[in-house]
Amino acid sequence: MSLIVQKFGGSSVADAESIKRVAKRIVETRRAGNDVVVAVSAMGDSTDELLDLANEVTPIQAPRELDMLLSSGERISMALLAMAIKALGHDARSFTGSQAGMITDSVHGAARIVDVTPVRLREALDEGAVVIVAGFQGFSRESRDITTLGRGGSDTTAVALAAALGADVCEIYTDVDGVFTSDPRVVKKARKLDRITSEEMLELAGSGAKVLHIRAVEYARRHGVTLHVRSSFNNSEGTVVYDPERLPEGEAVEESVIAGVAIDLSQVKITVVGVPDVPGAAAKIFKILAGTHANVDMIVQNVSAASTGRTDISFTVPKSDGEKSLQALTSAQDSLSYQSLQYDDQIGKLSSSARPCARRPASPRSCSKPSTRPASTSR
Structure with missing residues (x-):
């Protein structure tokens, strides 16, 4: 049974x-x-x-x-x-x-x-x-x-x-x-x-x-x-x-290299503009977001502008977390010392999950883990 x-x-x-x-x-x-x-x-x-x-x-x-x-x-x-x-x-x-x-x-x-x-x-x-x-x-x-x-x-x-x-x-x-x-x-x-x-x-x-x-x-x-x-x-x-x-030892696992492709249109991108480029600045931002239980996904930080000593940090969250993320960051603007916020809900994310090897190896460590290659694009 x-x-x-x-x-x-x-x-x-x-x-x-x-x-x-x-x-x-x-x-x-x-x-x-x-x-x-x-x-x-x-x-x-x-x-x-x-x-x-x-x-x-x-x-x-x-x-x-x-x-x-x-x-x-x-x-x-x-x-x-x-x-x-x-x-x-x-x-x-x-x-x-x-x-x-x-x-x-x-x-x-x-x-x-x-x-x-x-x-x-x-x-x-x-x-x-x-x-x-x-x-x-x-x-x-x-x-x-x-x-x-x-x-x-x-x-x-x-x-x-x-x-x-x-x-x-x-x-x-x-x-x-x-x-x-x-x-x-x-x-x-x-x-x-x-x-x-x-x-x-x-x-x-x-x-x-x-x-x-x-x-x-x-x-x-x-x-x-x-x-x-x-x-x-x-x-x-x-x-x-x-x-x-x-799997039983030696069983073949022959599949396509790309296991699948995922499409996500339920994300928003928030950019924190003009963040002081000093150690710990990004950590402060994401600590505040963690307090809202927002599910932060992709994170991108621009190269710092030498003339201003500031940078931009962008990240994506589900649309359901967008408003509370904005509110939390807005409330903390004085302590974070950034210049402004940008909000973009017209984006999409395309990701693929890939198998780096086609057959089960003798040792699991002889093959690297599957990789995901995400790309965020405007709609």
């Missing part, structure tokens, strides 16, 4: 019919003799709808209360999915993140998992039930509050559960057939990859590929969790994200 963790995203449980279809797939996996744990996202666009509702109430929300609000979406999904499985004649039990033992730090909106204690989940599995867990959320022992994990949080929930329970595989169900060499909605000739290494997937996820979230990929790589990205709308095989060190 295998233990399989399955994750279903919002598009997979968008409405009642979709939930029934997902329930049938879960029951089929259970009937095949497997123990099943499911992490589920909020239905469709319900998280965005809750955010819109919060903005109508007040443009500035208290982080604690916003987490309380947003975590409700997954609780609705988990309960409805458990009901649908029970209607098919199988026992199913739903658990919130805190009930599932998902312990996080106390950062609201972008919490990090610090421990997983799935005692109640193991008890339910031992009694033959399908376990349904609300993704995207956890509980902070420090603050004793509900927290949310941020973008891609349900992926991370699924991987964390797989690692804690010792699952054989973590299946990520989405609205595409797997991981493609590029975004098939943009590149018509993009092809699906049968498998990709965890390092290559980490590079692509970090460069804007949205099929898997970077935190989930990193968690899986660190804990040795095998991922299988599949479509929830058909039964075709998807893409296996694997650790190359776990």
Whole structure:
């Protein structure tokens, strides 16, 4: 008997019919003799709808209360999915993140998992039930509050559960057939990859590929969790994200040199103009940004102008982090002594993940790590 963790995203449980279809797939996996744990996202666009509702109430929300609000979406999904499985004649039990033992730090909106204690989940599995867990959320022992994990949080929930329970595989169900060499909605000739290494997937996820979230990929790589990205709308095989060190000795890994190309149009570029070119100036800027929890990506510093002793520092962040980054830097202008800020939301990032060798080497150190070559261009 295998233990399989399955994750279903919002598009997979968008409405009642979709939930029934997902329930049938879960029951089929259970009937095949497997123990099943499911992490589920909020239905469709319900998280965005809750955010819109919060903005109508007040443009500035208290982080604690916003987490309380947003975590409700997954609780609705988990309960409805458990009901649908029970209607098919199988026992199913739903658990919130805190009930599932998902312990996080106390950062609201972008919490990090610090421990997983799935005692109640193991008890339910031992009694033959399908376990349904609300993704995207956890509980902070420090603050004793509900927290949310941020973008891609349900992926991370699924991987964390797989690692804690010792699952054989973590299946990520989405609205595409797997991981493609590029975004098939943009590149018509993009092809699906049968498998990709965890390092290559980490590079692509970090460069804007949205099929898997970077935190989930990193968690899986660190804990040795095998991922299988599949479509929830058909039964075709998807893409296996694997650790190359776990391949049988001597097995060939002959793939194209370029594993994939990622396109990211959700970034903004901020330029801090006229920064004093002195040691520690850049560190002060990024320390302030770290305090906002902004996800800084590409960083470029211009050559200093000898006549002024100043330089420009540019960096990219997700659009969702753009406004708070600007506000933090504006508030600190006196201490940073820069001249002005520039904000550009008309940019795109194109990155490729490349394999430097075509066949698995005798020693893993005889081949360098995959490389990513990002380029930021104006749109």
